[in-house]
Amino acid sequence: MSNDTVDSRQVVMDLLRIAGGSGQETQVLAAIERKLLDAGLDPTQMRYDEANTRAGFGEVGNLIVTLPGTISAPRRLLMAHVDTVPLCLGAVPLIDGEYIVSESAETALGGDDRSGAAVVLTTLLRILNERPEHPPLTFLWTIQEEIGLVGARYVDPEELNHPELCFNFDGGPPHSVIRGATxxxxxxxxxxxxxxxxxxxxxxxxxxxxxxxxxxxxxxxxxxxxxxxxxxxxxxxxxxxxxxxxxxxxxxxxxxxxxxxxxxxxxxxxxxxxxxxxxxxxxxxxxxxxxxxxxxxxxxxxxxxEAFALEEDSAVVTAAKEAARGAGLTPETRISNGGLDANWISSHGLPTVTIGCGQEFIHTVSERLHLPSFENACEIAWRLALDNA
The missing domain is CATH 3.30.70.360 (Alpha-Beta Plaits)
Structure with a gap:
């Protein structure tokens, strides 16, 4: 994968080191904000919403970045949640061969979903550095997913500029396109x-x-x-x-x-x-x-x-599968028995699929992140952001 301008492994390691349980995401989002501003993002293109206020809980709202397109095409959304389960508190990430693991056997890693947050962040950092042609884009880092998809539930579609194709990066292998959930x-x-x-x-x-x-x-x-x-x-x-x-x-x-x-x-x-x-x-x-x-x-x-299921031939499912093929993978679609931010984003009228980032054994002390799969997810996100599957 060509990724000369941004070290995606360093990005994910940086995010994994920050504590940030549900409702306590301020430090994680602040780190994302700093990286984006250092890369030259116009501060007026970034804002926090009031999802935490609407929910009545939490330190901070969702972080939203909107970019105008350099080509005429439907707006696309790339998103991931930043909170982790309590078992991740105190985790120190360590690279062990093809995996990132927790240094301590007593903590989960937090790859769910700092890896997804890193995929989305890496994509935007590359755009800021390389300035390629791209459609209108929205980037969303949500809060409080682990306690009921709160950030996605209380986000206002108006603040996302009504994207037509939405891609959520969360658990599982990157060739797996989740087109529905319970x-x-x-x-x-x-x-x-x-x-x-x-x-x-x-x-x-x-x-x-x-x-x-x-x-x-x-x-x-x-x-x-x-x-x-x-x-x-x-x-x-x-x-x-x-x-x-x-x-x-x-x-x-x-x-x-x-x-x-x-x-x-x-x-x-x-x-x-x-x-x-x-x-x-x-x-x-x-x-x-x-x-x-x-x-x-x-x-x-x-x-x-609420449950949802997108058709196999819908535009967002097709785009995700084409991006996976472009990254050298054989895509598969499935319906999940777990809840995802995509449930609420789809309920807002914005068709959303979820793509894995290589997380394994999530919510356990055996959690690990498969680095080649994470890098494949970064490549898929890059292709989706550029409308270049």
Whole structure:
């Protein structure tokens, strides 16, 4: 790959060294900003939006750069998220042969998604240095992806100048073009029982733990937890968080639960949510104390992101595949069962595919970044930015 003006490996190493969990991305974005200004970017072409303010959380908004085109063509967007999961805190990147790994066996690397952020940054730095002919371009570094695609959700399409072809750089191999992804619904469940002395008068209590246990057992038995395969739909669900109780001698009167449901079919995903709610309500109505009293359930759900699927022959999918071929790869398309910033960007009416950057074993201490794949992703991004697949 010809990349004489920008050292992409140095760019990604620089970004990997900076701590920046979800909601704490200021230092990462400041480093990107410094590199761009040092390369000669006009400061008026760069701005931060108010995605964090709209979300009600976080230090800083998304970083957006818009360039006018030197040729007449539809505007293109290149994007990646900059936050990492907590397991990456304190990571020190180390080059080990063809891989970048974490120096410590106790931390993840953060290649998810500093590698994507570096791909996008390298592309813009090369444009600033080499000044090639290119279509109108928007570059976007999003915040808080790891906690619900927040930056992508709250970005304003007007501030992106309405690009027609959008390319998100995130996990996986660079020949893999993700043209769709599942939707996710989040659930907050509060189970209220009645406290009593667990030794003197347990029969007077109503255990919130027992109510939840009854509901969860029913859902597991009937195939509505984990992988869900019904004749009319497929999806997944998970009870991921349970908190409550303070002492063994008190019948627990309150627990809080967080759960999720995923499916590519919005109607079936809602059916999963409704089934989970019904199981908890039924359990509360079934369990009674000696006086015949029952517990209660407070149940709230919300969409974290909606499913989408682009056609194989859509312009953005075709462009991504052609760029991969131009980089010497054999492209493959797939639909993801995980959420991506592309979910929300597509929901904003901007067709978006996701291209991998060589990240492996993400969200684990075994995480590593395959450098040849990362460099292939840089080549793909360069071709897409120049409309030169």
């Amino acid at each position: 939707g996710d619904s989040h659930m907050d469940i509060i189970v209220r029982g009645l406290a009593s002395h667990a030794g003197a008068h347990p029969e007077q209590g109503i255990s919130a733990i027992v109510i939840a246990s009854m509901a969860i057992a029913e859902l597991q038995r009937d195939g509505w937890l984990g992988l869900i395969e019904k004749s009319h739909g497929r999806g997944t669900s998970n009870i991921g968080y349970i908190s409550g109780g303070a002492a063994t001698n008190v019948v627990t009167d309150l627990i809080t639960i967080r759960a999720e449901a995923r499916s590519h079919d919005p109607q079936f995903r809602q059916e999963i949510v409704d089934t989970i709610q019904r199981a908890f309500v039924t359990a509360a109505e079934t369990l009674a104390n000696a006086a015949g009293a029952h517990g209660t359930v407070e149940f709230k759900s919300r969409s974290k992101y």
